[in-house]
Amino acid sequence: MALKTSWMISLKALRRNKLQTALTMIGMTIGVATVLTMIALGSGAQAAIQDQVKAAGMNLIIVKAGNYQLQQERAPDDAIENGAVDPESQPLNRWSDGVYKAGERRMRAAFFHPEDDPFAVHDHPTSRQRLGDAEAGLGAAATLTIADADAIRKIGGVQYVSEGIHENAHVAYGGQRWFTRMHGDDVSMPKIKRAWVFTHGGYFSKRQETNSEQVVVLGSIVAEKLFGKDNPVGKTVTMWNQPFKVEGVISSSNWMVSPAAGDDEFDAVYIPVTTVQKLLNLSKLNDITITTESTGNVTRVSKDITDLLRGRHNIAFKTPDDFQVISQARKALTGGGMQADMQRSVMGNAAGLEKVTLEQLGKTLDRASATMTALLASIATVSLIVGGIGIMNIMLLSVTERTREIGIRRAVGARAQDVLLQFLLESITLSVAGGLLGIAIGFAVSLFVSRILQWSTQISPLSVALSFGVSAAVGIFFGYYPAKQASQVLPIASLKYE
């Protein structure tokens, strides 16, 4: 017998036994709705935690052109501080006159540095020997290119990458002029800066970036200075005597960060990096901003970026980097007006410290997620088993109740397997229909919870697929036994049944 016919028979039987149908479906619906809501709440909480960590910038990496670290390691800097005790009283002062006038203070100090003593004999290379003059100047070199950024995009675990060129520029509209920061960026910048909100329009598009179009996104301070309260979208502003069409205005979505004149984010304008390179005739970048998919990945991705760029820049073994990879944690450790020597000693340990904290944080988050998932999975399992047992009970009852019906079907020629299939399809239909209804209710409840209680919820396609699959599986698993019972009813016994 065709499956379609069996299914039709099952549907008719379900329609005939409305109470049984309703009861069974309710059990399944509640089960699936519970599971879905639980998963939605759980993964919402997980995502919220991840978001908070990410919003703190823990997954942010900035690659800067040049390497200022090298300068810090240079001995003469130390020498000045160590040596500048009382320069005037030093009898050796006059000897420096003919050597190097411009850096007299430095040269003077250099005499006091053991490594810079031209007559000293060392058993290790001096800092100047280690670095060489040419390399010592690399601190200011612009070495990063868009091709570098594209290569970084291909590293596993990298989420967003934005090239960056930063200049100061005069922006003019009508009679108004405003001197501000100009950032040449990639389209992914709003996703990296999570706390942005567009008060007008939006960001420039990938196509506009590819075509190096002259479009600009204004920070809210710039928009206010040039346009007052008017909507600037669609208007044209001038920079470097070039027209730029305004695409949008950004402001802060975070009450903790309010835009102020002079800040780097909102008193600023954003232009496609390609446009900046074309107009200013540049081929290099100031920096590349990267976010990783997971906070636990920051150290690994940082190392990958370093290896990649060293390879791309053909930097020989033991030669220092011509760029600097900074993660947010490192920045936090060394920022905030820390004393220079303190900063330096912290920096020496920063790599290790950062590795430990970020990896531990990542692992802790992963462990918390795993615990949460296990908890949700066990709740889900229990409620689905309860739903399934409900189906089995009601189906078993209905087999007893419908013995007569089974007998009639057997008498007119239904085979045992036809009856089995009918009852199995009934329970599958019930559980799948109940499951679908449960998914709808789960969606509704999750929406309600996130709207009314302001809890974050997240319904992934996976959890929907899972609930659906599990409800179908429950239908088959718990429907089989009653269906088997039904098929074993003897045709003769069922006709005597009253």
Added chain:
Amino acid sequence: MTTTPVISIRNLTKTYQMGEVAVHALRSVSLDINAGEFVTVIGPSGSGKSTLMHILGCLDQPTSGQYLLNGKDVSHLSDDEVSSVRNSKIGFVFQGFNLLTRTSALENVELPLLYSGTPVSASERRSRAMAALESVGLGSRHEHHTNQLSGGQQQRVAIARALLNNPSILLADEPTGNLDSRTSVEVMDIFQSLKEERGITIVLITHEHDVAAYGSRIVAFKDGVIVSDELNEQRRAARNELADLPVPVAETA
């Protein structure tokens, strides 16, 4: 008799085990029924007539002996094969009608077609079921659910269902047991006309001599054996009796 009998049973025995006691429902029964016969089987309760009907209808299997249906031994077939025989060769009419509740008359009649070996399209199912319902005079009531029909109408739906696959035999187990006298006669009229006009073989089981008298041959059972088997010379004719009966109050649907 040159043609093979439709039903041919030889030394049929059926023994039920009721706890410690063995109940001999049938004791070596042999019987031949030819095509177009209207056989009524009569006997008191416990005489084995119902057991015979269950075995004839392939609802039960004999303990020993042979049952040939259209010359083919059906007494020891597998469950699937027996189901197929029930579907295509046998039509049942029961005392309790045995219709699906909360289901329209049409869908009840369609039922055997859902289980036929060759798939039948929905439209063909419908048209064949309609034709069968019309032949028992219920074409206008095909949408009615079984609980909206009178006993006589329900039994007619059951007869339409039994006839749908053009079975070799029609088995009726106390078909008038739950009906009043007039509708009983109406049902018997249907059986008689099926025999006369379409030559359908009918085996009817009853414990009432009045009802048995409608058959063309009467087989009497007692204690699991046949006590008499004779042609019925004084057949009652249901149609003539109907004409004589007072016109009933119009049936409310």
